[in-house]
Amino acid sequence: MPVVTIAPALLRRLVGRPLADEELIRVLAELGCDVEGIDSQTGMLRINLLPARPDLFDVCGLARALKGYLEIETGLAEYRFPDSAVRVRVQPGLEAIRPFIATAVVRGLRFSDELVGVIMDLQENLHWGLGRDRRRASIGIYDLNTVTPDIIYQPVKPDGLRFVPLGGDKPQTPQEILDTHPKGQAYRHLLEGLPAYPLLADSRNRVLSMPPIINSEETKVTPQTTDIFIDVTGPESGAVSRTLSVIAAVFADLGGRVERVRVEYPDGKIWQTPDMSPEPMCLDPAEVRQIIGINPDISETVQLLRRMRYGAEPLPDRRIRVLVPAYRSDVMHTRDLIEDVAIAYGYHRLKPEILPTVTSSQPSRLEEFCVLVRRVMTGLGFIEIMSLNLSSPEAQFEKLGIPDDGRTVILENPISVEQRILRRHLLAGIMETMSLNSTQPYPQKIFEIGDAFELDPQAETSARSRRQLALGIADAKTGFAELRQILEALGRELDWELGFAPEDRMPFIPGRSAIIISAAGERVGSGGEVHPEVLERLGIGVPVVLAQLDLDRLFRS
């Protein structure tokens, strides 16, 4: 998860209280921030981003939340912006490409290094958190004085209008930018295959950007910039609008004069953005009691909500009217308000209680059966191992000389060659363990209880798993007779009638392997003396006997 670095001094200045580092970290954690700590080298506060709270991705948002929690400034932070003379017109043809655009103008900024850092980090983090890597929302920021309004949001042919992309030195067509520019290559998957690409240009055809790929070099923000134009584009209005609200609130907190821009859609719809109007909700305090288990009175609940920067006032029907700020993109249900009431109340103040309802335990019968098998195996002197369900065809088939029957579950995006299928049996785990432990004293007696997997077109998820027991003995003196002793002891203790029938199969020596048959005549396993060819391949220098039993089948029988 991305990490945001915050200058503690700037945060203190914005909060307006000289919080000690320790207190700052504690309070942020109580608010739900995942604080890594203060970097001892840079003195910067490191916080892991919570994807659901883009309003806490930057120093201004954190300061806003802290001021509420610490009761320095509570209730709704009001953002009322005047209308700008700048307008945006959306041309037809983008409906199936990237239909929505929201924009804002900010004036009177001084682009100090500090501010540039804050804005760049915020833009990048919003692309990740709200924008889903620019798919749902992408942001552009431009020097307003380099463009001549109105601004036109329009479709452009891949070989259409040329412009100089940010960091480039010559004009290129949109397609050339996708093919050659680093950002074009990184995000081309968002536009590929479309008949036209989105383009933002001014009334004189000077290009601002090709969303969601790249801005133009000509309109970029410089240290001399004081007035900016911001756009957010995306396939849905909600994410686009909320992303712009987060940014607008930050610029306003930083002292910028934000102006609303009129966006005219081809169907005649008008959208005044940024839309900072809060969303009204209604909270029943009984729900707080039900979900959290605390019982604050109405006025206390109102105060708790206001500390979390909601507008809140009691209604005559004992409910509470809540105003949710536009930048709180995560609030989609009253349940989200309830969590914030609990956070403001303080999790450390919640007293754990035991649920009074009495229920009777119900263990899984298969698991209980495995407990018994495990008990017998340890009683027989075997040590339990655990290995991974992820395996490879080499380990499962090739090394043991077992033919691959094509009924294996295969991963699409494995992370290593050793782990690209689900295991078909547990014999490989036993053999691998012996191979890794060839310097340990013998006899080695080990077992594993776990699942083996195979394709099953009838099953709900097209695959099934079976609980297996695998066991092995490595010792200079071991042989089939000892294996049979062990299997018969298991059968005796667990009341299985096991039959043994000869069957030559790898990884066993011909004439020294058997299939194991239940009383019902079902095949429930196999075992034998491991072929020296296999032992040699695995670097095991002593004889090994090996068996596997299908506990699912034995359990049912």
Place this chain on the structure above:
Amino acid sequence: MNLESGLLRALLEAPENRLTVNELVSRLKTDQSLVMAAAVKLKESGLVEIIERTFEELSPGLQWSKKLPERSALERLGGESAVELSRLPVLLAKDDVRAEVKWLTRKGWFSRERDRLVLTEKGRQALAGAREPDELVLEQVQERVTVPELKKRLAGVDVETGVKLLRGREELVRIRQRVERVLKLTEAGISAAQRQAETGGLTAEVTQLTPELITSGRWRQVRFRRYDVSLPAKEVYPGKEHPLGRIISEARRAFLEMGFEETASPVVETAFWDFDALFQPQDHPAREMQDTFYLAVPRTGRLPDPELVARVAQTHENGGETGSRGWQYRWQTAAAERLLLRTHTTAATIRALAQNPSPPRKVFCIGRVFRRENMDATHLPEFIQIDGIIIDERASLVTLFGTLAEFYRKMGASEVRFRPSYFPYTEPSVEVFANLGRLGWVEMGGAGVFRPEVTIPLGCRATVLAWGLGLERLAMLRFGVSDIRKLYWADIGWLREAKLCR
């Protein structure tokens, strides 16, 4: 009668209760090695002591004769007071007379004056019969003889000097170092030997108590050899459960004790149950290829009851009947049908909830889950999770805290702490920390109250508490393992040593 009792008897009868090994060999008419073996056993039982003595043994050399060569020469020269050296070969009937000249002068019987040998006073006495100690010793060495024996035979003779004079005259006498072992009864030995003589029986000493000794009653006549109980023994190891398996068993028992029912679900799971039913939007980062193992074979699975699927889809798109605004995007059936390896056992508890949403219920599941993570000391692409839910009208965040505090108390934690966190399917969401004493506060997993967007589409109106906790961390801390891979790549040596009492 065994050799040990014979030996005891012989020693009891011997003067001072002592005999040399050689004497015992001849008395007991047996082999020296058998006598020594019996002697060592008796010594370990504290019945005899073995005294070792070194002494010299003399045996005749190749040119041994009763007389020293210089004595023969003296006698041949027959008392002449002076003899020319040139005449010596004739007188002694020898070509080379250098040795005789050397020894006649060294003994002091003659002195050399230019080319003559002159008889001394000592020479005269020698002729008259005075004999030196070496001559006396030499006489005795007709057969092999020890120095102590010589001393016995030649009382009053300075045997030491005699032997010293003969040293180096290998052709006459060979002198060898010998070790003699003498066995002597100890006090305990004397009484044991006497008891043996009285009872007529023989108190044999045995190492192993055999069935034959017990059934024949002969154990009454034997003594059990004393062992050195301070010696270490060869290691043996019991069969045992895997350390992680034991933590799983403990966790399982803890939830069963708290009245939970146990459930399970497929490892190969549809995205529907792993994500969609849990209100994770289809474009959520956790669902991407980067974090989740999707399957190439098989690719898709069946979705449940279409009405349930439709309710879930609608909740994603616009909140449906839940009062939520939803995620506001177009939900795709194809994405929900995709098969993957379950990323959490919440897939099991949510299936249990969908199957029977009526309160009160408490359900848990322990199982393998899969995340697309690179392997290192703290991460594996596959690990164990323990998930639980409580469906109950009276459940709330404080009872969630109470339940988890009780669980971790059973697992050995002194205290549990909760911090606000975020998960798409719970609200409120918390991170769980347990205080493991000397190991301090350790993050254990996530918990919360299921969102209405999760429970209502599945037909549940009651509050549902949920959690997903890791167990490897607990096992690593308890067994002092710093690398998680050790749990799954078994080092038999470690498994043998891993303590059951941890």
